[in-house]
Amino acid sequence: MEPIINVENINLWYDKGKPMEVYALKNVNLSITKGDYVSFFGPSGCGKTTMLYALAGIDTYQEGHVSISGQDITGLSNRDLAIFRQKGIGIIFQQFNLLPSLTVLQNVILPMLFIGGSTKESKERAEMLLKRLNLEEFAERYPFELSGGQQQRVGIARALANDPPIIVADEPLGNLDSVNAKNVLAFLKELNEKDGRTIIMVTHEAWSLQDVKTVFYMKDGIVVKQESKAEKPIAESVAEYLYGELGQTHKEDPHTELVSAHVISNFLLRGFSQEEIKRFEELLHERFINKLSAVDFHRLLLRPYDKGGVGLWKIKAERLFQSVEEIIREKKTLQDVLIHIEKNPEYPIMEEVYTIRNWILRTLDTFKFSFERIDALDQVIADRLRGYLVREQMVPIFTRSLDQAGVGLSLHIAMQITEKIEAFFDGTAVIHT
Ligand code: ADP
Numbered sequence: 113m114e115p116i117i118n119v120e121n122i123n124l125w126y127d128k129g130k131p132m133e134v135y136a137l138k139n140v141n142l143s144i145t146k147g148d149y150v151s152f153f154g155p156s157g158c159g160k161t162t163m164l165y166a167l168a169g170i171d172t173y174q175e176g177h178v179s180i181s182g183q184d185i186t187g188l189s190n191r192d193l194a195i196f197r198q199k200g201i202g203i204i205f206q207q208f209n210l211l212p213s214l215t216v217l218q219n220v221i222l223p224m225l226f227i228g229g230s231t232k233e234s235k236e237r238a239e240m241l242l243k244r245l246n247l248e249e250f251a252e253r254y255p256f257e258l259s260g261g262q263q264q265r266v267g268i269a270r271a272l273a274n275d276p277p278i279i280v281a282d283e284p285l286g287n288l289d290s291v292n293a294k295n296v297l298a299f300l301k302e303l304n305e306k307d308g309r310t311i312i313m314v315t316h317e318a319w320s321l322q323d324v325k326t327v328f329y330m331k332d333g334i335v336v337k338q339e340s341k342a343e344k345p346i347a348e349s350v351a352e353y354l355y356g357e358l359g360q361t362h363k364e365d366p367h368t369e370l371v372s373a374h375v376i377s378n379f380l381l382r383g384f385s386q387e388e389i390k391r392f393e394e395l396l397h398e399r400f401i402n403k404l405s406a407v408d409f410h411r412l413l414l415r416p417y418d419k420g421g422v423g424l425w426k427i428k429a430e431r432l433f434q435s436v437e438e439i440i441r442e443k444k445t446l447q448d449v450l451i452h453i454e455k456n457p458e459y460p461i462m463e464e465v466y467t468i469r470n471w472i473l474r475t476l477d478t479f480k481f482s483f484e485r486i487d488a489l490d491q492v493i494a495d496r497l498r499g500y501l502v503r504e505q506m507v508p509i510f511t512r513s514l515d516q517a518g519v520g521l522s523l524h525i526a527m528q529i530t531e532k533i534e535a536f537f538d539g540t541a542v543i544h545t
């Protein structure tokens with residue numbers, strides 16, 4: 113099969129020769145087949161973004177060669193590289209990178225004007241792309257007026273502007289709740305399967321690999337392994353990789369529960385802080401080796417973090433408790449668990465926040481909220497769910513002005529909202545969306 117990208121013995125250093133030198137890519141050799149959907153997968157800091165930028169001709173490497181569609185891009189001037197990229201590669205950034213002073217439509221038109229497209233045709237194509245991404249009604253809005261999911265879709269429309277055969281995406285789901293993340297995944301799949309584009313996605317979250325056909329596993333600047341769907345289901349490949357990597361353990365090994373607790377807790381508590389994940393992991397491990405009874409485990413999931421628990425809200429605690437007890441009861445292997453979680457990902461915390469916030473806004477129809485105020489409200493809800501705030505702090509924060517890190521609400525509305533959040537927190541309100 114025809115390679116569309118060929119990477120030959122790349123070595124890349126940041127700040128080479130200086131005291132803070134980082135050796136970020138080490139002897140990387142690989143080739144990406146035309147029409148493939150590949151991912152670079154690995155922990156934070158392993159060199160995924162650097163890899164992506166090197167093979168897309170954004171970052172320069174000191175040694176080796178990269179060829180794209182048969183052309184060696186090594187040593188091209190920045191200007192030539194930019195022209196090459198504008199036509200050949202569409203880039204989707206994690207932080208969206210939209211120009212704030214341009215409308216949505218103008219953001220999508222811009223890359224076409226760069227390569228000399230006519231204003232009329234560029235506008236027509238941009239409108240067509242916005243339509244394809246369900247964004248027509250936002251064409252004249254500015255990026256700040258859009259939600260994260262909508263901005264990410266504008267980013268995708270922009271990446272498609274010049275109809276590139278290759279799309280690269282750096283953690284495209286990083287800032288999205290899981291509904292939007294699923295939409296983006298579905299769209300990437302469509303771009304690959306329907307349009308036949310080559311997709312290269314960087315991620316550190318295993319669940320987002322579900323449609324990927326080839327995975328390059330990275331660690332400390334090295335591509336340590338490559339596996340494709342034809343050889344093994346991706347979920348299985350990933351589970352094996354994580355399982356092996358985190359302790360080189362064997363199923364009967366006494367360390368297995370420790371490894372399982374580590375891997376599973378990271379999957380189940382997406383979006384939580386490292387401390388909370390660590391606390392959950394410790395309790396999970398004790399539960400697995402039966403040092404902790406089911407009743408005590410359940411109680412500790414609910415107990416506040418500063419009192420030795422995880423501080424989860426009731427419904428979340430209930431869901432996690434049921435999953436864990438099922439794993440224990442059915443003696444599931446780590447592979448089983450990971451495959452299951454990948455198919456039914458646990459809601460990340462921001463999705464819970466959006467659910468509560470939308471529910472609150474729906475039931476407070478007398479009150480119009482600005483985007484700024486919604487953002488501030490989201491922050492407070494997230495902090496409450498993470499246990500950083502206690503009930504008593506809610507009303508004072510809600511009534512503080514926006515420029516003093518508050519939400520700028522009247523006392524009356526603040527009290528109403530607090531009551532709703534607390535009802536969700538203690539499980540007396542079950543929200544159907
Ligand atoms: P990942 O995307 O997997 O999180 P990166 O490619 O961003 O990893 O980073 C790989 C390594 O290179 C890390 O040690 C990081 O600190 C370092 N690094 C990344 N960008 C720069 C930069 N611009 N200057 C110096 N070091 C960098």
Ligand code: MG
Pocket residue numbers: 160161162283
């Ligand atoms: Mg990165």
